[in-house]
Amino acid sequence: MRPQRLRPALLRGPSTSPLGVGPDVMPKHFRLTAEQIRPLAIGLGSCIASDRITVDGIPVGYMYHEASDGGSDSGWRFFGGDETQAYSDDASHFAMYDVNTIANYDATIIPFLSAPAGSAYGRDESGQWLKEGPPIDPDA
Secondary structure, eight states, X not given: OOOOOBOOGGGSSOOSSOTTOSTTOOOOOOSSOGGGOOOSSTTOOEXXXXXXXXXXXXXXXXXXXXXXXXXXXXXXXXXXXXXXXXXXXXXXXXXEEXXXXXXXXXXXXXXXXXXXXXXXXXXXXXXXXXXOOXXXXXXX
């Protein structure tokens, strides 16, 4: 049985700093350039993703779909799967992206993007996707 995933602090309530922006945020060097992004999952809105995917270049290892925060937010949250709670609680390690961008980093997520809110998936040791429970809020 896989351990229960914990919800990052930036997704547990109001934040004092916007995701991925501000004077204290270091510039990120993304693994893919804008020219490398192809139309794979267009029109699905925005999502939140970990730098482990977009900067370090590891495949998505855990993803969950929650109710949208409104606007263009799709409700999708993507992680490398190896983030510690301390890493996840640092908002500078996350940013908002178009879902299509994350699909370009890992196209294996595409078949799951129509899953309803409340869905969560993680990879097993062989890299296969398995249905998992949604993350828990450690502050709840």
